[in-house]
Amino acid sequence: MQDTTFGALGVPAPLVAALAKDDKTTAFPIQVDTLPDTLAGRDVLGRGRTGSGKTLAFSIPMAARLGTQLAGGKRRPGRPLGLVLAPTRELATQIDAVLAPLAAAYGMTTTTIYGGINQRRQVEALNAGVDIVVACPGRLEDLMKQGFVRLDAVEVTVLDEADHMADLGFLPVVTRLLAATPEHGQRMLFSATLDNGVDKLVKRFLHNEVLHSIDDEISPVEAMTHHVFMIDGAEAKKDLVEKLASGLGRRILFTRTKHHAKKLAKQLTASGIPSVDLHGNLSQPQRDRNLAAFSDGSARVLVATDVAARGVHVDNVELVVHVDPPIEHKAYLHRSGRTARAGSSGTVATVCLPNQRDDLKKVLRKAAITVTPQNVTASSAVVTELVGETAPYVKPAPKPVQQRGGGTSQGANARRKRAARGSDAAGRGRDQANARSTRDASAADRPRKDRSGRPAAVKQGQQRSGQPRGARGSGQPARQGGSRGVYSTSTSGGGQATGGARTHRRVSTH
Known part of the structure; x- marks a missing residue:
């Protein structure tokens, strides 16, 4: 062709x-x-696997229509002309990277809107006026409720990976957002499948749509080679995974849990294989940094949970490894779709323990993948051939320098400041306590008087304010100390008790 x-x-x-x-x-x-249909303004329903070129398929007609038909109009704050809805932050960011240069060709601007970060930058972009918004549903609806954005001026709406929206439970929000766009606007919906309510979106919001189905994601991808590696136990699995990660090209390793993804990335990096993790516990800046490291090659391995199966679009990923086999066939296909993109070939390997074999067999059958499991170790010939040339060892970056007493210098400085504040507070506390003690002692020095003005007697066994507890009627010094003097009591009256730096009156007990 x-x-x-x-x-x-x-x-x-x-x-x-x-x-x-x-x-x-x-x-x-x-x-x-x-x-031909989208440039003519038709509504389109596209069914194509990830990596088939869908982003450009809707970005080109959106930029063309808004740039040629609507350019020249006054840009209005909070009222975009184009809207793209995506299920994940990563996908929204990557769509914007493709769309922004096309919009710029007509002097138009784009921005991304998603959760997980402060909304201030997004609000500022909306207030300044933006032509095209690429958004995740939750944050966009939140900004609508706050009054920062309206969708009544949208001329072109795109819903990308609608089936993943359904899997994440976003369809109610998506329905409300689409209902807020003008009825006459052009709409394009792309989805691998039409189940879980996606068909209802099509019926309600697309009019006289044209269906295009290319490389349906529910069918196996011919450009992929699939392997199932059976191993005996956890230690053998660890060795095999490290071997599969050691090649020269980009690799994505999928785990079932966030904890496992983080742990495995650290283990591989410590073994001389630069790796980064991607999962739901990371902040958006951390996600961006890790994806950038994977994209520019400073990290050859990305260890991810299923959150990245749809959201990561990085070319030239030569191997996808299912470290933990997925629990359903869609996840297998979505994960595997990170390789063999844009017409290139790729390899998919699944690491399987004996107790996972039956479940994996069902997953592969539903995904229409035919592959014969192989019993292997990390040194098996088939594994060595798949990995190819091993990448050079990369020494892990040193940990932050520890200061005496533990912690980095920055942490030590913070602790010193806290200690200084605590010392000051303690000093102030001691000064205040000494002042109270002096006042109490002075009060003790002043004998009580009755109504006639004569000194009042203290009942036997009653302790005067400021009088030491141990001195009650004992006739012995209660406490001795250089600067605080000697306290004494007497049963005979008269005289004074003297000591160090302070003088106290003797208190009569009869």
Whole structure:
């Protein structure tokens, strides 16, 4: 089949030039099929696997329509013209990276909106006026409720990976957002499947839509080679996973839990294989840093949970490893779809313990994947051949320098400051206590008087305020000390007790 250029499909010249700057001159099959309809303003339902070129398939017509038909109008704060809804922050970020240069060709602006970060930057972008918003449903609806954004001016709406929206429980929010867009606007919906309520979205919001189905994600991908490696136990599994991660190219390793992803990334890095993790416990800046490290090659291995199965679009991933086999066939296909993207080939390996074999067999059957399990170790020939050339050992970065007493210098400084504050507080407390003691002692020095003005007697056994507890009628010194003097009592009256630096009156007990 002869390659089709974007210009031949009717893509406007400014966008053809912008695509050429990124070395994109030839359209993928899903773009060849959909662009004639989407550029004509038709609603489109696209069914295509991840990596088939869907992002450009909807970004080109959105930029073309808004840029040529609606450009020149006054940009209004909080009222975008284009809207793309995506299920994950990673996917929203990557869609924006593709869409922004196309929008810029017409002088339009884009922004991303998602949770997990402070909303201030997003609100500022909306207030300044933005043409196209790429958003996750939850945060966008939250900003709508706060009055920062309205969708009544949206001319083109895209819903990407609608089936994943359904899996995450976003469909009620998505339905409310789509209902807030104008009825006459153009709408494009892309989804691998039409189950879990996605079909209801199609029936309600798409009008006279055209269906295009390319490389349906529920079918096996021909460009992938699948392996199932059976191992005996946990130690053998650890050795095998480390071997599979040791190759030269990019690898994504999928685990079932966030804790396992974090732990495995640390273990691999400590073994000389630079790795980063990606899971729900990371903040957005941490996710961005780790994805950037994986994209630029400073980390060859990404260890991820299923949160990354849909949201990570990095080219040239040569191997996907299911460290923990997924529990259902969709997850297997979504994870595996990180390799063999954009027409390239890729390999998928599943590590399986004996007690996981039956469940994995069911998953592969539903995914229409035919593969014969192999009993292996880390040194088996099939594993060595799959890994290929082993990457050089990379010494792990040193840990932060510890100061005496533990902790980094920054932490030590903080502790010193806290200690100084505590010392000051303790000093103030001692000063206040000494002042109270002096006042109490002075009060004790002043004998009580009755109504006639004569000194009042203290009943036998009653303790005077300021009088030492141990001195009651004993006739012995209650406490001795250099600066505090000697306290004494007498049963005979008269005289004074003297000592160190303080003088106290003797108190009569009869």
